[in-house]
Amino acid sequence: MKVLIVGSGAMGSLFAGKLKQHGVDITLLNRPNSHIKAIQKTGLQIVEQDGNLATIDLMVKTNAADLNNDYDLILLFVKAFATESVLSNVLPFLSRTTPILTLQNGVGNMEKIQKLSPSRNVVVGGTSTGAGIVKPGVVEQRAWGSTFIGSTVPEKHKQLLEQIASLFSAGGIKTHVSENVQSVIWSKLIVNVAYNGLTAVTRLTNGEAIRTDEGKELVAKLVTEAVQIAERKGILLLYDDPINECIRLGIEEIGKNTSSMLTDVLNKRKTEVEVINGAIVKEGKKHNMATPYNEMILKLVYMIENSYEQRL
Ligand SMILES: NC(=O)C1=CN([C@@H]2O[C@H](COP(=O)(O)OP(=O)(O)OC[C@H]3O[C@@H](n4cnc5c(N)ncnc54)[C@H](OP(=O)(O)O)[C@@H]3O)[C@@H](O)[C@H]2O)C=CC1
Ligand SMILES: CC(C)(CO)C(=O)C(=O)O
Structure with missing residues (x-):
């Protein structure tokens, strides 16, 4: 593939x-930056779970016009707010039949891609595998959770989904196919609702965020609001006890990670809070359900994003 x-x-x-x-x-595609330059010069280094370094040569392009047109799959890993601008530059250079898989966090990713390219096959996933860039050219894996993928037309995409799941699993990224795409999206959303905003505000790793009773209590409150909305929408989650599952993940699989939202805050960047905690607040308003904990996190993260230069 x-x-x-x-x-x-x-x-x-x-x-x-x-x-x-x-x-x-x-093939990797990204606008030019120091990380890309380092990969082009010396290869990508991955810091493994045991601390060992693996160096991998990768083909990296910084201009979509230089891409070949024969890919079997496009995997989208820009931040959710960058999807439209990035894809509208890239897709004109690619075959209209190549399927896209998004593993971006938050809600609305599938819809954005489908709007940009209505005839294309789009499959969606959520991954609790996580990583951070340590320095240009060096990425550290810091979360080892599972990846779930699905489609709005699971029968049509059965073969594609199974092919992706076996390819990723063989590469050490445990991946499962689900029949219900909304379960995939919301089950991952709830994990991000639990950790991303909370860690962006407190500047703690996921594991540290739940070390205290206060942290566990806030995770439970944030998750409860999201679960109530999922229930109202008739979305079945992939786990029976969402609060315990989030805490289990924080202890066993994603505890070492600096969440992607905290990483954005540390890098003084725009975050994905609008499509994570913001999605719960928006859905709450739609269904006339109060979401005070998610609303508080949303506003705090907006405050942080809008005051990077003023911070003491
Ligand atoms: N990090 C994690 O542990 C996890 C992240 N995710 C999700 O995966 C997705 C990718 O996250 P992650 O890899 O951490 O994010 P990063 O910020 O590390 O990577 C995003 C990449 O997109 C590039 N990019 C290209 N064009 C744009 C543009 N117009 N605006 C913004 N970025 C652009 C960025 O380039 P440049 O740096 O030059 O801006 C950067 O290389 C997100 O949806 C995230 O929520 C999911 C699970 C875990
Ligand atoms: C890995 C996980 C679940 C939590 O860190 C994540 O999705 C993120 O950091 O955005």
Whole structure:
């Protein structure tokens, strides 16, 4: 399978490196930056769970016009707010039949892609594998949770979904196919609702955020609001006890991670809070349900995003 990864930050690089190590033909695409330059010069380095470093040579492009037109899959790993601008530059250079897989966090990713390219096959996933860029060219895997993928037309995409799941699983990214795409999206959303905003505000790793009773209590409140909305929308989650599942993940699988939202805050960047905690607040308003904890996190993260230069 030939895979083009659009967005070569922490996650794009990690997936590229792991898949390439298992023989997948990978091309990375990103606008030029110091991380990309370092990968082009000396290869990508992945810091493994045991601290060992693996170096992987990768094909990296910074201009969509230089891409080949024969990819079997496009994997999208830009931030949710960048989807439209990035894809509208890239898609004109690619075949209209190449499917896209988004593993971006938040809600609305599938809809944005479908709007830009209505005839294309789009599949969606949520991953609790996580990573951070340590320095240009070096990515550290810091979360080892599962990846779930699905489609609005699961029968039509059965073969594609199974092919992706077996390719990723062989590359060390445990991936499962779900029949219900909304379950996939909301089950992952709830994990992000639990950790991303809370850690962006407190500047703690996921594991540290739930070390205290106060942290666990806030996770429970944030998750409860999201679960009530999922129930109102008739969305079945992939786990029976969402609060315990989020705490379990924080202890066993994603505790070491600096959440992607905290990373954005540390880098003084725009965050995805609007499509994570903001999605709960928006849905709450629609269904006349109060979401005070998510609303508080949303406003705090907006305050942080809008005052990077004023911080003491
Ligand atoms: N990090 C994690 O642990 C996890 C992240 N995710 C999700 O995966 C997705 C990617 O996250 P992650 O890899 O951490 O993010 P990064 O910020 O590390 O990577 C995003 C990449 O997109 C590039 N990019 C290209 N064009 C644009 C543009 N117009 N605006 C913004 N970025 C652009 C960025 O380039 P440049 O740096 O030059 O801006 C960067 O290389 C997100 O949706 C995130 O929520 C999901 C699970 C875990
Ligand atoms: C890995 C996980 C679930 C939590 O860190 C995540 O999705 C993120 O950081 O955005």
